[in-house]
Amino acid sequence: MRQALIDLDAITHNTRTLRELTGTREFIAVVKADAYGHGAVSAARAALVGGATRLGVADVEEALALRAAGVDAPIMAWLHGPETEFADAVAQDVQLGISSLRQLRDAARAATEGQSAVVHLKLETGLARNGLAPQDWSAVFGEAAALEREGVLRVDGLFSHLSNTSLEDDRVQLRRFEVGVAAAHGAGLTPSVTHIAATAAAIDLPEARLDAVRVGIGLYGLSPFEDRDAADLGLRPAMTLRARVAAVRRVPDGHGVSYGYTHRTDGDSTLALVPLGYADGVPRQASGAGPVVIRGERFRVGGRIAMDQFVVDVGDHPVEVGDEVVLFGDPAAGVPSATEWADAAGTINYEIVTRIGARVPRVAL
Known part of the structure; x- marks a missing residue:
């Protein structure tokens, strides 16, 4: 996953x-x-x-x-x-x-x-x-x-x-x-x-x-x-971090999401569970802000990132168990960059890629 x-x-x-x-x-x-x-x-x-x-x-x-x-x-x-x-x-x-x-x-x-x-x-x-x-x-x-x-x-x-x-x-x-x-x-x-x-x-x-x-x-x-991205330098990001939706649920307006209910739904909404968390190196500091792409649509983490998982509030967009979720990769492919996650977490892109944990398999292309 x-x-x-x-x-x-x-x-x-x-x-x-x-x-x-x-x-x-x-x-x-x-x-x-x-x-x-x-x-x-x-x-x-x-x-x-x-x-x-x-x-x-x-x-x-x-x-x-x-x-x-x-x-x-x-x-x-x-x-x-x-x-x-x-x-x-x-x-x-x-x-x-x-x-x-x-x-x-x-x-x-x-x-x-x-x-x-x-x-x-x-x-x-x-x-x-x-x-x-x-x-x-x-x-x-x-x-x-x-x-x-x-x-x-x-x-x-x-x-x-x-x-x-x-x-x-x-x-x-x-x-x-x-x-x-x-x-x-x-x-x-x-x-x-x-x-x-x-x-x-x-x-x-x-x-x-x-x-x-x-x-x-x-x-x-x-x-x-800070003023030039990889594309400006002629470079191509080498890592793409992804997972698959592990669970989907429909919830009513005002439903709390994850620890502390720092996010509540704005109307009836669909929540997608992503099996990546801070044990995998996804920074908790990016709670409520880290960008992801599901089915070609961009969303942000809803609520707090937990040790093993986080939730994405996709509203009325269709999503199913097994759908691919891309946290970051090459922006040329239409996905967020590691730098965007760094900005969301208040850190640098070096840390985002280096901190990805051992239980995330590296798959060479």
Whole structure:
């Protein structure tokens, strides 16, 4: 009754479109968080077909899952808790984003006689999250260079992450990053790739493209901008979330609907029950507002979204058990977008697709 249809051709198309736009030597397809809810293995393969040269994930476990599935492209994982072990990552040729001297040393210790650790040093340039603080650059660069001379480690990249506050804020961060890159070179490091731009900067800030871009949300056909939608960017949404009507009932005027009766019918009306709820990732904050399409007609959620279900008040429109209900997909197909659900819930489209739960089967098209 529940399905998230994943258009892999759309992911390939979006990758190719953004690859052609950015023109960088390397293109990192970000497939963290199960590819923003789209299925990491299939999305990674689709992106590689579209021209991605590397993959990016948040943690080592995500990288190792791709390796276990037979994905052999270069993969970088960049977020590590203090308990993270790097031995399996190094053995499986997973590149490590390094944000501290401790992590650098841990990565070096994970090297073996036949396999050195390959790392990308993350520089903190103003986002105030992880990354090497400027006052630590000299010490870390110096130790990294020494470890390279020992043959246990290789610095393949330098990277950072932008705030997307404004183009000028991003340019300030870019200038700080350039200072760090120069300092790394001065310490004797010769990384093959520098990268700082995610989807928004990859599109809007050409000078931030450097050797590579890291594209996440754009791969999945969603826009990172408030003033331009996916179609404006030449992208196609890859996920369609749908279900089938599980029950239908006719109720009189003024009938309360769902918890708290925040919605009451305006005249005699037909109610359609949809078996998707906040346990499936449908945001409760979109109660009374989330758009759906049934039989080509657009309606909104009636009343509160529950854990497993919500109700649609369709008035006098015909509806039957088994009718398809589309919550979001490609607007070109006449259905709501994930961004519309984000607006209804007061959040961003990234969250809408990423939060779709495990009990919703992903069906690749």
